[in-house]
Amino acid sequence: MTVISGPERRRRWSAAEREEIVLASFAPGAVVAEVARQFDVSTSLIYQWRRNAQQSETMFVPAVVAADEVPxxxxxxxxxxxxxxxxxxxxxxxxxxxxxxxxxxxxxxxxxxxxx
Known part of the structure; x- marks a missing residue:
């Protein structure tokens, strides 16, 4: 359990931390509840990050046609x-x-x- 004291009451995750958590939740056989416990984050927040990642343009990979492939x-x-x-x-x-x-x-x- 994490205890947060002082004026800041919310935890902040860096983009790298969010990416690590989302990738862990998408791993084959991963259970979101277990990933949430592992990283001490709410399951609903993981689902929100997953939705945002799927809607983001950064999830798309550019299509590449190899020169040796026949049309x-x-x-x-x-x-x-x-x-x-x-x-x-x-x-x-x-x-x-x-x-x-x-x-x-x-x-x-x-x-x-x-x-x-």
Whole structure:
């Protein structure tokens, strides 16, 4: 328990501390209540920081097209299928998600929501 004395009654977290807490809460298998206890912060505040981080432009990573990749239109075969992915997401830990150009829109939306 942290006891705060003096005129300042609220704790202040630096941007680096907030980022560390939010990243810990997004870790695979993390439970927000446990992260809150670990960092001695309210669970509601962690959820607020998470929402702010998701809405922030800093959460987006610029899309980069590698020079050695073939455009999907050039790689498409005669039956309309693409031999290479139309969307390639590179995730933390070296994992990659490839989405074909012929994937149904509902499937793409479900995958992107699951990764969020």
């Amino acid at each position: 999907v239109a050039a790689a498409a075969s005669g039956d309309g299928r693409a031999d290479s992915p139309a969307i390639r997401l590179e995730l933390a830990g070296g994992r990659t998600v490839n989405i074909a150009a012929t994937a149904p829109a509902r499937l793409v939306l479900a995958v992107l929501r699951a990764l969020r």
